[in-house]
Amino acid sequence: MKGLIPVFRRELAGYFTTPVALVFIVIFLFLAGVFTFQLGKFFERGQADMVVFFNFHPWLYLFLIPAVSMRLWADERKTGTIELLLTLPISLSAAVVGKFLAAWAFTGVALALTFPIWITVNYLGEPDNGTIFAGYLGSLLMAGAFLAIGSCISATTKSQVIAFIVSVVICLMFMLAGLKDIQAFVSGWVPFEALKIIGSFSFLSRFEAISKGVLDLRDVLFFGSIIAVFIAATGVVVNMKKAE
Amino acid sequence: MISIRNISKRYGAGSGSILAVDGVSLEVNAGEVLGFLGPNGAGKSTTMKMVTGFLTPTSGSAVVCGRDVVDDPVGVKSVIGYLPEGAPNYPDMTPSAFLDFIGRIRGFSGAEKKRRIEAVVERVHIGGVMKQPIETLSKGFKRRVGLAQAMLHEPPVLILDEPTDGLDPNQKHEVRNVIRELAGRGDVHSGRAVVLSTHILEEVEAVCTRAVIIAKGKVLVDGTPAQLRAMSKYHNAVTITVIPPLSAAGEPVNVAKDFAAITWVADVEDQGVRHVPVSAAGPAGPRQTCTLVPKGGRPLLADVASFAKGKGWTIETIAVDGGRLDDVFREMTTRDLARESRPKATAGGAA
Numbered sequence: 324m325k326g327l328i329p330v331f332r333r334e335l336a337g338y339f340t341t342p343v344a345l346v347f348i349v350i351f352l353f354l355a356g357v358f359t360f361q362l363g364k365f366f367e368r369g370q371a372d373m374v375v376f377f378n379f380h381p382w383l384y385l386f387l388i389p390a391v392s393m394r395l396w397a398d399e400r401k402t403g404t405i406e407l408l409l410t411l412p413i414s415l416s417a418a419v420v421g422k423f424l425a426a427w428a429f430t431g432v433a434l435a436l437t438f439p440i441w442i443t444v445n446y447l448g449e450p451d452n453g454t455i456f457a458g459y460l461g462s463l464l465m466a467g468a469f470l471a472i473g474s475c476i477s478a479t480t481k482s483q484v485i486a487f488i489v490s491v492v493i494c495l496m497f498m499l500a501g502l503k504d505i506q507a508f509v510s511g512w513v514p515f516e517a518l519k520i521i522g523s524f525s526f527l528s529r530f531e532a533i534s535k536g537v538l539d540l541r542d543v544l545f546f547g548s549i550i551a552v553f554i555a556a557t558g559v560v561v562n563m564k565k566a567e
Numbered sequence: 568m569i570s571i572r573n574i575s576k577r578y579g580a581g582s583g584s585i586l587a588v589d590g591v592s593l594e595v596n597a598g599e600v601l602g603f604l605g606p607n608g609a610g611k612s613t614t615m616k617m618v619t620g621f622l623t624p625t626s627g628s629a630v631v632c633g634r635d636v637v638d639d640p641v642g643v644k645s646v647i648g649y650l651p652e653g654a655p656n657y658p659d660m661t662p663s664a665f666l667d668f669i670g671r672i673r674g675f676s677g678a679e680k681k682r683r684i685e686a687v688v689e690r691v692h693i694g695g696v697m698k699q700p701i702e703t704l705s706k707g708f709k710r711r712v713g714l715a716q717a718m719l720h721e722p723p724v725l726i727l728d729e730p731t732d733g734l735d736p737n738q739k740h741e742v743r744n745v746i747r748e749l750a751g752r753g754d755v756h757s758g759r760a761v762v763l764s765t766h767i768l769e770e771v772e773a774v775c776t777r778a779v780i781i782a783k784g785k786v787l788v789d790g791t792p793a794q795l796r797a798m799s800k801y802h803n804a805v806t807i808t809v810i811p812p813l814s815a816a817g818e819p820v821n822v823a824k825d826f827a828a829i830t831w832v833a834d835v836e837d838q839g840v841r842h843v844p845v846s847a848a849g850p851a852g853p854r855q856t857c858t859l860v861p862k863g864g865r866p867l868l869a870d871v872a873s874f875a876k877g878k879g880w881t882i883e884t885i886a887v888d889g890g891r892l893d894d895v896f897r898e899m900t901t902r903d904l905a906r907e908s909r910p911k912a913t914a915g916g917a918a
Contacts, residue, residue: 340664411673
């Protein structure tokens with residue numbers, strides 16, 4: 324994939340040359356803190372683990388990840404730079420994957436900056452750092468899945484606002500697919516097998532185990548496949564829509 | 568260097584589809600600067616987008632430096648420098664970071680990349696703004712950054728979509744100078760093949776060695792700017808201003824009808840009589856200006872001059888028209904294409 328690294332570098336640098344990176348990271352860290360300490364009652368629980376920290380990640384990502392992914396392609400299409408990018412001697416897949424990886428690396432940086440919470444836990448008690456590591460890994464994977472979906476949605480429109488809203492809705496659907504209320508709602512008109520399949524797409528149920536530190540290979544494969552499928556779809560959509 | 572082979576592009580499918588480019592074939596050689604002319608929506612940009620590998624042709628193909636754009640798009644992209652319409656750049660980046668990115672993607676690194684960036688920055692004179700975000704630059708500078716991007720790898724083929732659109736006259740002049748210099752105009756050995764689209768006709772005269780007029784997706788005319796001009800009905804037309812004789816009542820006599828009597832004059836366009844103060848050519852009084860359109864582009868100057876002399880009229884000014892590109896352009900592109908039986912009219916031999 325010739326050209327992947329320059330595309331990745333440019334995209335990643337793009338976050339940091341604008342206030343986007345700063346605003347995103349500050350809000351991400353602030354909300355992660357609020358969720359963990361206020362809503363999650365981190366201290367009151369009196370347990371040296373990061374379960375409450377990870378528990379809120381899907382909800383944090385629901386709004387913050389589409390904010391990162393919305394500009395990926397919508398912006399290129401709006402400013403016309405897509406024509407420049409796709410007439411450089413690189414393959415379409417290098418452009419799609421390079422941009423996705425940059426967005427993923429950026430969220431990775433934001434996630435890594437939550438390390439003071441990890442230090443706090445280690446200072447206050449003796450947590451199982453293995454489970455914490457697994458939690459981080461799982462969280463990063465889920466962020467990747469959200470990003471891949473957002474990237475694909477971003478490619479369908481020139482408007483970042485539309486990309487954001489549609490991504491939030493679709494990510495929400497993926498998240499909630501496993502909840503009892505939703506399952507009860509659709510159970511009336513879909514067969515039981517389909518219900519199980521819909522439920523298996525739920526990010527929330529998948530991530531529940533991960534937040535406890537159980538990194539099941541099936542969950543890793545699940546998020547990995549979501550990423551792969553939506554990245555491939557991004558390529559198809561970009562190719563289809565580039566002329567508009 | 569560029570060989571466009573019966574290329575077509577259809578947008579959409581079914582009855583609502585639009586045939587934007589309809590079987591265009593062209594050859595462009597090194598040292599040529601080909602001006603792509605046509606009204607908006609004629610298919611200029613679409614053709615360029617297909618040659619540069621941005622859009623996939625519906626049928627046909629283009630071969631650039633021996634590489635086929637359908638089979639080897641990345642190969643073609645590596646030998647082309649392309650300035651898309653409106654010169655899109657990443658607004659948040661500085662020209663320095665932007666050119667660095669282009670350099671990397673074009674496969675340069677280290678000293679080689681630095682040398683190339685320096686050379687191209689020198690060439691388009693953007694040294695002073697290298698550290699400013701592109702969005703803060705003037706249109707002229709943005710365009711130059713776009714040109715720098717297209718030239719960084721010193722490509723044998725340059726494709727520029729409306730390179731001077733929206734620039735002020737000084738900026739246009741500068742950009743044209745850069746293009747002319749780049750092309751190594753007329754030099755078949757070291758020159759580049761340059762294709763530029765425009766709807767500014769003076770630009771064609773200023774920089775192009777060859778002009779192609781396209782409308783409704785078809786090539787209508789292909790020739791040198793001089794050949795194109797020669798297709799104008801005003802080619803070799805004579806515009807003459809004389810002091811007309813006065814009638815018995817002291818009114819100036821209309822001489823337009825007299826001019827129509829000259830054998831090779833097809834048409835006389837009377838531009839009217841005006842009254843002027845004392846001038847070098849004669850006393851204050853009426854002057855009549857007529858444009859005489861020749862039959863079949865035949866030179867008229869000598870006939871007209873001797874005719875006026877024979878009549879005893881004083882000639883104040885007389886000028887020969889080389890032909891008007893905008894006239895040819897208008898005639899070609901507004902002509903009913905359905906009646907156009909020739910698929911490709913060539914202007915050869917008319918000059």
